Amino acid sequence: MGGDHGPTVCVRGALLASQRIENLRFLLHGDQAQIEAQLALMPTLKPLCEIRHAERAIVMDEKPAQAMRRGKGSSLWNAVESLKAGEAAAVVSAGNTGALMAISKLQLRMMANFERPAIVASWPTARGISSVLDVGANVEGDAEQLVEFAVMGAAFHRAVHGATKPTVGILNVGSEDQKGHDEVREANSLLRAADLDLDYRGFVEGNDIAKGTVDVVVTDGFTGNIVLKTAEGLARYFANELKTTLTSSLIAKLGALVAIGPLKAMRSRLDTARINGAPLLGLNGIVVKSHGSANANGYAWAIRVAADLARSDYSQEIARNMQTLMASTPRDTEAEPKTGVVG
Amino acid sequence: MGGDHGPTVCVRGALLASQRIENLRFLLHGDQAQIEAQLALMPTLKPLCEIRHAERAIVMDEKPAQAMRRGKGSSLWNAVESLKAGEAAAVVSAGNTGALMAISKLQLRMMANFERPAIVASWPTARGISSVLDVGANVEGDAEQLVEFAVMGAAFHRAVHGATKPTVGILNVGSEDQKGHDEVREANSLLRAADLDLDYRGFVEGNDIAKGTVDVVVTDGFTGNIVLKTAEGLARYFANELKTTLTSSLIAKLGALVAIGPLKAMRSRLDTARINGAPLLGLNGIVVKSHGSANANGYAWAIRVAADLARSDYSQEIARNMQTLMASTPRDTEAEPKTGVVG
Numbered sequence: 064m065g066g067d068h069g070p071t072v073c074v075r076g077a078l079l080a081s082q083r084i085e086n087l088r089f090l091l092h093g094d095q096a097q098i099e100a101q102l103a104l105m106p107t108l109k110p111l112c113e114i115r116h117a118e119r120a121i122v123m124d125e126k127p128a129q130a131m132r133r134g135k136g137s138s139l140w141n142a143v144e145s146l147k148a149g150e151a152a153a154v155v156s157a158g159n160t161g162a163l164m165a166i167s168k169l170q171l172r173m174m175a176n177f178e179r180p181a182i183v184a185s186w187p188t189a190r191g192i193s194s195v196l197d198v199g200a201n202v203e204g205d206a207e208q209l210v211e212f213a214v215m216g217a218a219f220h221r222a223v224h225g226a227t228k229p230t231v232g233i234l235n236v237g238s239e240d241q242k243g244h245d246e247v248r249e250a251n252s253l254l255r256a257a258d259l260d261l262d263y264r265g266f267v268e269g270n271d272i273a274k275g276t277v278d279v280v281v282t283d284g285f286t287g288n289i290v291l292k293t294a295e296g297l298a299r300y301f302a303n304e305l306k307t308t309l310t311s312s313l314i315a316k317l318g319a320l321v322a323i324g325p326l327k328a329m330r331s332r333l334d335t336a337r338i339n340g341a342p343l344l345g346l347n348g349i350v351v352k353s354h355g356s357a358n359a360n361g362y363a364w365a366i367r368v369a370a371d372l373a374r375s376d377y378s379q380e381i382a383r384n385m386q387t388l389m390a391s392t393p394r395d396t397e398a399e400p401k402t403g404v405v406g
Numbered sequence: 407m408g409g410d411h412g413p414t415v416c417v418r419g420a421l422l423a424s425q426r427i428e429n430l431r432f433l434l435h436g437d438q439a440q441i442e443a444q445l446a447l448m449p450t451l452k453p454l455c456e457i458r459h460a461e462r463a464i465v466m467d468e469k470p471a472q473a474m475r476r477g478k479g480s481s482l483w484n485a486v487e488s489l490k491a492g493e494a495a496a497v498v499s500a501g502n503t504g505a506l507m508a509i510s511k512l513q514l515r516m517m518a519n520f521e522r523p524a525i526v527a528s529w530p531t532a533r534g535i536s537s538v539l540d541v542g543a544n545v546e547g548d549a550e551q552l553v554e555f556a557v558m559g560a561a562f563h564r565a566v567h568g569a570t571k572p573t574v575g576i577l578n579v580g581s582e583d584q585k586g587h588d589e590v591r592e593a594n595s596l597l598r599a600a601d602l603d604l605d606y607r608g609f610v611e612g613n614d615i616a617k618g619t620v621d622v623v624v625t626d627g628f629t630g631n632i633v634l635k636t637a638e639g640l641a642r643y644f645a646n647e648l649k650t651t652l653t654s655s656l657i658a659k660l661g662a663l664v665a666i667g668p669l670k671a672m673r674s675r676l677d678t679a680r681i682n683g684a685p686l687l688g689l690n691g692i693v694v695k696s697h698g699s700a701n702a703n704g705y706a707w708a709i710r711v712a713a714d715l716a717r718s719d720y721s722q723e724i725a726r727n728m729q730t731l732m733a734s735t736p737r738d739t740e741a742e743p744k745t746g747v748v749g
Contacts, residue, residue, distance in 0.1 A: 189643055199579055202587045236542060236631040244545045244628060269635025273643040285587060286629050288579040292612025293633050294640055300532055300616040301644045308672040309665060318665025322651075325658040329651040 064093035064120070064138055064157075068356075073157060074101040076353075076362025078108045083363065084370050090151050092117050092138040117141050121162045123355065130162035131169055139163060143170045146348045153349035153369035155340075157362065160352055164200060164343055167350045174378065176385050177345040181212050181284070182352065183219050184291055185338040185368075190275030192338065194220040194229075197284035198291045200343065204283030206249030209233060213254055214384045215344040216279040217261035222375035223368050224278070228260070232267035232277035234286065242266060246283070257391055259384045340365030342372060345381075349373055407436035407463070407481060407500075411699075416500060417444040419696075419705025421451045426706065427713050433494050435460050435481040460484050464505045466698065473505035474512055482506060486513045489691045496692035496712035498683075500705065503695055507543060507686055510693045517721065519728050520688040524555050524627070525695065526562050527634050528681040528711075531618030535681065537563040537572075538615065540627035541634045543686065547626030549592030552576060556597055557727040558687040559622040560604035565718035566711050567621070571603070575610035575620035577629065585609060589626070600734050602727045683708030685715060687724075692716055 064070035070093050081087050088111050091098050095116035102109045117138035121130045134140045139158050145151045147170050156163050164180055173179070183196035196216045197204065204212070213231050220229040233250055235243040240251060243266070254263045267276050269290070282290070309319035309326075319326060339361035343350045349372045353365035407413035413436050424430050431454050434441050438459035445452045460481035464473045477483045482501050488494045490513050499506050507523055516522070526539035539559045540547065547555070556574050563572040576594055578586040583594060586609070597606045610619050612633070625633070652662035652669075662669060682704035686693045692715045696708035 189646070202579060202585075234632055236545060236628055242545075269632040269637075270639030270642070272636055273639035282632075285579055286632055289577055289612040289625075289629055290633055290636050293615055293637060294612075296613030296616035297637055297640050298644075299613070301641075303532070304672055305648070308668045311668045311671075315665045315668040318661045318663070318668075320661070321664055322658045322661025325651045325654045325661075328654075329647055 064091065064098065068157075068358075070094065070097050070101060072357065072359050072362055073155075074098060074105070074108070075359035076357075076366060077112070078105050079359055079363035080366035080370075081108055081111055084367060087111060087366070087370060089113070090115055090142070090145055092142040092145070093120065094138075115141055115145070121159050123159050125159055125162055127159075127161035127165035130159065131165045134162065134166055140166055140170075143167050143348075143350070146350070147171055152373040153351060155351045155353055155362075155365050155369050157353040157355055157357060157365075160199075163350065163352060167343060167346050167348070171346045171348040171350070174345055174347055174381065174385075176389065177211060178208070180343040180345045181208075181215055182341050183216055183344055184287075184341050185224070186272060186280075186291075186294075187338055188273055188275030192224050193272065193275055193278055193280055194224065195272065195280040195282070195287060195291065196344070197282065197287050198341070199284050199288035201284035203285065204246065206246050206253060209246065209250035209281055209283065210253050210257070210388065211345070211385075212281045213250075213261065213263070213279065214259065214381055214388070216281060217259075218377040218380040218384070219342060219344060219372070220278050221380070222377040223371045226278050228262050229278035230262045230264050231279040231281060232264045232271065234272075234280055234282035234290075235266040235268065238266045238268060240265065250281075253388075257388055259387055260380065261384070338364070340368030342368060347378075407434065407441065411500075411701075413437065413440050413444060415700065415702050415705055416498075417441060417448070417451070418702035419700075419709060420455070421448050422702055422706035423709035423713075424451055424454055427710060430454060430709070430713060432456070433458055433485070433488055435485045435488070436463065437481075458484055458488070464502050466502050468502055468505055470502075470504035470508035473502065474508045477505065477509055483509055483513075486510050486691075486693070489693070490514055495716040496694060498694045498696055498705075498708050498712050500696040500698055500700060500708075503542075506693065506695060510686060510689055510691070514689045514691040514693070517688055517690055517724065517728075519732065520554060521551070523686040523688045524551075524558055525684050526559055526687055527630075527684050528567070529615060529623075529634075529637075530681055531616055533618030535567050536615065536618055536621055536623055537567065538623040538625070538630060538634065539687070540625065540630050541684070542627050542631035544627035546628065547589065549589050549596060552589065552593035552624055552626065553596050553600070553731065554688070554728075555624045556593075556604065556606070556622065557602065557724055557731070559624060560602075561720040561723040561727070562685060562687060562715070563621050564723070565720040566714045569621050571605050572621035573605045573607050574622040574624060575607045575614065577615075577623055577625035577633075578609040578611065581609045581611060583608065593624075596731075600731055602730055603723065604727070681707070683711030685711060690721075 064073045092115045121137045121139050142154045146154045180200050181197040182200045184198045186193045186195050217229045339357045341352045351369040407416045435458045464480045464482050485497045489497045523543050524540035525543045527541045529536045529538050539555050560572045578590050682700045684695045694712040
């Protein structure tokens with residue numbers, strides 16, 4: 064159990080989740096004494112939990128390669144191992160993202176036809192929540208990967224955010240088919256041609272994210288990571304501006320006090336806790352990353368995402384769509400050269 | 407004279423600019439009758455202007471290639487021609503961006519050692535204003551182009567936003583030197599090695615933009631365009647949320663009325679008009695793009711950017727830094743293959 068706050072937030076998050084979601088049970092991997100001390104305060108949660116003591120935790124700045132080599136016996140390693148062994152239906156971790164991805168990939172392996180996991184973010188929009196991926200698992204994305212992101216993102220969105228046939232768009236610098244670089248144009252052609260169980264809408268632009276133009280926004284991990292962090296920075300900037308404004312004078316404070324109800328409602332609408340929980344998609348198993356700085360409420364949302372995925376048939380849906388894709392499009396294999404295959 | 411609002415906004419923008427900046431004179435290219443009707447209402451502006459009638463305007467959705475072939479005699483073409491002829495020191499246009507770029511490149515040509523123009527955006531941050539480029543002139547950016555963006559961005563920032571030695575960072579998915587794809591890592595090495603007249607700080611992440619961590623944020627045109635439009639969309643979303651909140655009930659409206667002074671001050675701090683005016687850098691001549699939907703105040707800011715650049719030695723500074731770069735780094739020439747040169 065990790066993250067910036069240690070096991071306290073995780074155990075409290077489990078308590079909140081157990082109050083909101085039926086029939087949850089928990090394997091808690093970490094320092095037994097610390098976890099027991101927390102559970103002693105939570106008599107309703109305790110019977111739902113089994114503690115698995117781990118001698119060590121992987122620290123937040125440990126390099127993924129090192130975590131993979133020396134991670135055995137750590138709480139993160141053990142959690143993924145218990146998923147692989149079928150003891151758990153999903154793993155939730157607030158720990159080191161790179162280590163979580165490396166250890167998950169090593170132990171669980173990728174689903175057939177996938178090369179690397181993608182991380183998906185839930186993004187609040189004017190129309191609800193959109194799923195944006197990849198937000199940082201990969202630094203490049205060729206056309207085939209973008210198509211895979213579309214398939215995985217649609218399955219995730221249906222399982223967690225409840226659209227029956229999610230709309231999907233590829234992020235680009237313009238909406239016309241001839242816009243952008245080779246990778247996005249190829250992916251656009253592939254998705255237009257493929258008969259998949261999703262509603263492909265073509266290219267979308269940056270301003271379409273906040274509008275909620277499509278349910279699933281597909282982009283490479285480089286652009287996705289930068290866009291997500293830019294938005295997080297901007298949200299913090301606006302929140303600070305508003306706070307400064309409404310405390311800048313006695314009269315401003317009075318105004319804020321009068322309007323405190325609606326202002327609180329707005330804060331709760333924009334609360335990032337409610338969009339916490341970013342799964343690593345494409346693995347043989349459900350692994351959900353909680354933000355390192357998430358509070359107990361945020362952690363409970365990450366658990367909800369894991370539970371929704373575990374109770375859905377999202378991995379079968381991905382497998383079905385991938386089979387359709389493979390049947391309609393020749394794809395890279397180890398023996399073929401990388402270029403000249405897609406198209 | 408174009409943009410979404412036609413000549414009205416441009417002429418009013420010129421009036422505002424003439425009141426704020428000394429010794430401006432204007433060549434107004436467009437429909438003579440329309441412009442004269444506007445100027446008749448502005449006796450202080452009229453003596454500073456000379457009207458150059460144009461039979462046609464390039465429409466907003468005209469393709470750049472078509473605009474280049476058939477653009478001769480249009481107001482946009484004539485404006486760039488008057489710059490080339492030395493009659494004007496800078497061109498400001500709210501028209502079709504692609505056409506403006508194509509016609510400017512055709513008539514003015516690129517500065518020595520530059521391949522394509524970059525568009526720079528001025529971005530309000532917690533510390534003031536940062537310059538972000540490229541935000542859409544190019545859909546890819548190799549290492550050498552990113553280095554060129556750093557040189558051009560620093561010269562722009564000094565001329566327009568007044569930093570003596572601008573700090574520069576490359577946008578990436580992490581701040582450590584080994585993060586990201588080949589292009590950003592190569593550009594990072596080149597900038598660390600080169601002895602340029604700017605303060606290079608290494609990689610920055612998306613959330614550093616709103617923080618104002620560096621004066622100049624360098625990125626490829628694909629990422630830059632998407633990041634800029636995402637931020638614009640998010641800003642609109644927050645503004646709508648706040649407006650909805652403060653008009654959601656009588657009590658909320660009362661609170662907003664009490665705090666109206668500070669709220670108005672906030673709106674003016676975040677007003678995008680004050681960051682309008684995005685130059686196309688790298689051309690032999692100063693060409694500034696005003697947002698198509700900008701109001702007169704926004705257009706006046708674009709004129710200010712053009713005047714600041716025209717009165718600075720920014721093109722000499724770019725030439726100096728490029729010479730330093732060329733001396734220290736072997737670069738592509740027509741005769742050499744594209745790969746294997748940088749590094």
